[in-house]
Amino acid sequence: MGKGEETKAAIVEEALELVSTVGLEKLTIGALAGATGMSKSGLFAHFRSKEQLQLQVLEEARQRFVDIVIAPALKKPRGEARIRAIFESTFKQWEEDLPGGCIFYAVSAELDDQPGPARDFLIAIQRDYGETLKRAAEIAVEEGEFRSDLDLDQFVFEMGSITAAYHHFGRLLGDPKAEQHAVKAFDALLERSH
């Protein structure tokens, strides 16, 4: 990376941390100037608009998710071990990577009623994730670990339910048992899939 690219990457990281706690809406060029100590005009040179900045932040989040959750799981054996790796890194390393926890939940509630490029991109990221999970479950069926009549979409929904609930009960309600409940629910889901 050239110096300009490095600077831009550092700004996007700072922006992602900010979004993680305050949300996308408050990610203005002005707020980012405050957080980075850069001038507004300097930031405008990197990001032409608030919308461009939002998209860059979501792209950075997507890349981090791949690095933290998807890539390590793909190094695991095919089948159930890979699914378990995705589950564990989603709600440990991924939830702990940013101060506000999973950025995708944080911005979902903001964007669900606001059509536009940011919402479209967020949906695309989550659909990709759903497809990855579905393929991982399908492999577990092919490997004979999951039963052949498993409803793959239902599996993805139920696995997503558990991580969503962990985020909600653990982060918002501060329930100290949220992790324990999530693990138990996930183990039971795998058990039912055999």
Next chain:
Amino acid sequence: MGKGEETKAAIVEEALELVSTVGLEKLTIGALAGATGMSKSGLFAHFRSKEQLQLQVLEEARQRFVDIVIAPALKKPRGEARIRAIFESTFKQWEEDLPGGCIFYAVSAELDDQPGPARDFLIAIQRDYGETLKRAAEIAVEEGEFRSDLDLDQFVFEMGSITAAYHHFGRLLGDPKAEQHAVKAFDALLERSH
């Protein structure tokens, strides 16, 4: 109600609709003036601060949730029928009552990193709801419909997972199968609880 009280109640309803789509953060006295056609000073006479306004909106949401979900369920027979009534009205009538769906999810992501009275009140509302669900499940155990060794907290977590996921997958991702998946997951949860 006197005329002043009626006006205030009408404003709070308008504010709740607004929060449902744009979030609590954007519920300013100024935005509410725009939505209601009232003057800012007229609104200040009813709500001394943005924080007071937020709390009134959450209280209105809590009362609506009781009217739409809890009160009708309490008229059902004790046990599983009551739990099923809570589930069905939570994700049908309640999700459909406001333009942005369940207001508690909408504001949870906003408030989870913002300590203060609004967050405390939101947590209290959701804890109450969790306690109500737990008591309903306990009654189903007492009635002999659920097995006596059922982990009640785990049941509440898993039922909450399903409604959270329905909101997330259905509303944000626009998955047309979200309702079908939620119903199937809930039926399976009841089955496992017998």
